[in-house]
Amino acid sequence: MTQIKKRPGIMAAFDMEDAASAIWLAEELNGAKGNFAIKIGRPLEMQTGKEIISKVRDATDLPIIYDGKIADIPYISAKISEIAYDAGADAVIIHAFVGMDVVREVVNLRGGDVITVIEMTHPGSVECLEPMSETLIRNVSAIGVDGVVLPATRPDRVKHLSGLLSCDCGESETYIISPGIHAQGAAPGDAIVNGSDYEVVGRAIYQSDDPKSEAERIYQEVLSRLEKLEGLVESERSGGDRK
């Protein structure tokens, strides 16, 4: 069963390059007030080895996502994913553009959650991923992935593509994670008010003087934006009722 709940939260990107800082922050976030998850990226893994996943696992009860942006042939993609799950990851991030045979192979491992990248935050994504992203999201949704990545830097794309997720039971259970907050220009809440579930925050948390407080502050900022939005929807509704 997934450890990653489909509800508003912050996914802290661990892209620092030493194990001690990663373990310290994992322990700090364990006690933080809010809904948090930890995403372990390639810089940290390359500098410290795959053991960092197990070390972070020992330091926290929060869900751990291995962000290998895996994009290899099915056999190798599954092998990399299996190593990450065995080390303690609850989820892996793989690219969808490499094809549904790759996505299916990793999903069929049943080792943990599978999150697929649909569109990214950088300009090259508009050129290369946008033309095929509608097909990608429909296809990964049909396979039944647990999560998808959509860019917080393009909230209109989050809104549009999240509407294409489908499920037999009505509302999709697939969670959406969105990077791009602060360091890449998006503001906390930009993606979540448009249908995302988790906003990924890297440098703005791990490079701050007080990462735990900063993570809690960003989480609260997201909640305030959601409350404001719900207030607006509510007043729209009551305005409509009066007509």
Ligand code: XMP
């Ligand atoms: P910063 O420091 O910019 O870190 O907050 C962002 C984190 O998110 C990852 N990232 C992405 N991951 N699709 C992804 O799957 C994207 O479009 C994307 N943009 C950034 C990045 O690797 C870092 O960990």
